[in-house]
Amino acid sequence: MDEREFEEKMRAALRPVEAPDGLAERIIRRAEARAERTRKPVTQQAWLRWGALAALLTMGTFGILRWEDKKRAEQIEARKVAEQFTMAMSITTRKMARIQKNLIVEVPLRSGL
Amino acid sequence: MGSLPSFSELVHSHQGMVFSITLRALGNREVAEDLTQEVFLSLHQNLASIESEDHARNWLRRTAANRSVDEIRRLKYRRGPSLDQVAEPSVDAEESDPMLMAQLRESVASLPPLARMLTIMRFQQEMEPREIAAELDMPVATVKSRLHRTMKLLRGKLEKRAEVRKHR
Amino acid sequence: MNSKYLIPVVFFSLAAFAEQELDLSFLKGLEAKAKESTDINLGPEQIQLLMGFSGEGSKELLGLGKSIERVQVKTFEFDKDGMYSVAEMEGLRAKLKSGDFVPLISVKEKGGFTEIVMRKGPKGNRGFVIVSAEAREVTVVNIVGDLDLASLGKLTGKFGIPNIQMNSGGSSKGNKGGKKEQDEDEK
Numbered sequence: 001m002d003e004r005e006f007e008e009k010m011r012a013a014l015r016p017v018e019a020p021d022g023l024a025e026r027i028i029r030r031a032e033a034r035a036e037r038t039r040k041p042v043t044q045q046a047w048l049r050w051g052a053l054a055a056l057l058t059m060g061t062f063g064i065l066r067w068e069d070k071k072r073a074e075q076i077e078a079r080k081v082a083e084q085f086t087m088a089m090s091i092t093t094r095k096m097a098r099i100q101k102n103l104i105v106e107v108p109l110r111s112g113l
Numbered sequence: 114m115g116s117l118p119s120f121s122e123l124v125h126s127h128q129g130m131v132f133s134i135t136l137r138a139l140g141n142r143e144v145a146e147d148l149t150q151e152v153f154l155s156l157h158q159n160l161a162s163i164e165s166e167d168h169a170r171n172w173l174r175r176t177a178a179n180r181s182v183d184e185i186r187r188l189k190y191r192r193g194p195s196l197d198q199v200a201e202p203s204v205d206a207e208e209s210d211p212m213l214m215a216q217l218r219e220s221v222a223s224l225p226p227l228a229r230m231l232t233i234m235r236f237q238q239e240m241e242p243r244e245i246a247a248e249l250d251m252p253v254a255t256v257k258s259r260l261h262r263t264m265k266l267l268r269g270k271l272e273k274r275a276e277v278r279k280h281r
Numbered sequence: 282m283n284s285k286y287l288i289p290v291v292f293f294s295l296a297a298f299a300e301q302e303l304d305l306s307f308l309k310g311l312e313a314k315a316k317e318s319t320d321i322n323l324g325p326e327q328i329q330l331l332m333g334f335s336g337e338g339s340k341e342l343l344g345l346g347k348s349i350e351r352v353q354v355k356t357f358e359f360d361k362d363g364m365y366s367v368a369e370m371e372g373l374r375a376k377l378k379s380g381d382f383v384p385l386i387s388v389k390e391k392g393g394f395t396e397i398v399m400r401k402g403p404k405g406n407r408g409f410v411i412v413s414a415e416a417r418e419v420t421v422v423n424i425v426g427d428l429d430l431a432s433l434g435k436l437t438g439k440f441g442i443p444n445i446q447m448n449s450g451g452s453s454k455g456n457k458g459g460k461k462e463q464d465e466d467e468k
Contacts, residue, residue: 013217016133078334
């Protein structure tokens with residue numbers, strides 16, 4: 001199988017699929033329900049309760065959420081770096097092995113020589 | 114650019130794209146659907162910042178890709194699911210070799226997360242390496258190199274299986 | 282410390298630090314001609330990010346990353362011979378024969394060369410540089426830190442790094458067992 005044929009097979013194997021029946025409706029319903037929750041009128045008592053809690057929790061919650069967001073973003077960045085680092089080590093190791101193989105006189109790969 | 118369609122229109126237009134990305138990435142319809150819903154709910158929350166249909170499509174594709182990669186790593190779907198878990202529709206006219214198709218999908222499902230996503234972006238979403246690099250915030254050279262290595266690996270696996278089948 | 286010495290020391294340190302990154306901008310023109318290329322440049326900030334990595338396999342990666350300050354890797358693969366001129370690499374080659382670099386391996390072949398040099402530091406080796414110019418491939422690796430070549434051998438077979446035997450004791454043969462490439466998922 002040549003490269004072009006292989007790529008065509010890959011396209012065929014990974015071709016887009018239909019979304020499950022009713023998925024769009026489920027999504028729209030959930031989005032509307034979520035929007036509804038934020039709009040729902042709150043009783044005065046609930047307002048007072050929330051007001052008090054909000055005063056106590058705003059800084060802490062906001063701080064925690066931001067910290068979580070920050071941590072998550074850091075992990076994503078760290079993963080990207082890890083991928084690149086691993087690739088760099090892979091290329092280096094492969095190159096070293098090839099150089100070693102091609103040498104007529106083998107030189108030990110020890111530092112300090 | 115055009116005016117922005119409603120959220121409902123965006124869902125109907127792009128649910129297939131998002132579901133396809135998540136399904137091929139995660140290999141499980143239930144998890145793929147959950148993630149698809151999450152991606153669209155995120156879109157709903159960020160709708161104010163979306164400027165056009167094109168922007169929405171690109172946003173959805175990028176988010177689906179990144180969330181899928183995160184989900185793969187979280188759930189450790191490294192080995193990929195058994196083929197039963199991916200309830201593919203019955204063989205359609207385009208699949209002249211269903212066995213080969215299944216093998217290719219299984220091989221893709223066993224790739225490491227990023228390689229898997231690059232493969233999906235390239236061969237399902239028909240994106241050029243430059244576009245993939247921009248969407249996933251990676252250097253173009255790295256995308257090209259990773260794709261090249263991944264294709265070599267997949268072809269090798271396929272050839273090995275063909276050899277094994279021949280000698281049975 | 283007397284403040285009048287502080288500024289020159291700071292500048293010297295910064296300069297020395299900056300020196301450890303190789304200027305590979307002269308290779309920019311090769312990217313357009315190459316069929317495949319890789320460009321990795323991880324400096325101290327990125328290595329620091331790596332230290333925060335907590336995914337699978339992080340323990341070993343971090344163990345290695347602890348000793349490294351900078352990783353530069355550039356590779357170019359060409360479709361055919363003659364897509365670049367080896368003379369373009371001579372400037373870098375000359376630089377590696379001076380200053381803090383100690384030659385370890387220097388091989389000149391038809392149409393190319395290979396250089397491996399160690400970087401000297403105040404307390405011993407501070408990494409190494411590999412420059413390989415072949416007919417259809419150019420590779421430059423610059424690793425700054427306390428990693429030596431033998432340490433790379435410990436990584437083989439992990440994280441998608443090929444399971445290649447790197448002889449560190451001087452055996453009579455080359456690679457044993459062949460270049461069996463292992464994907465991260467294949468065990």
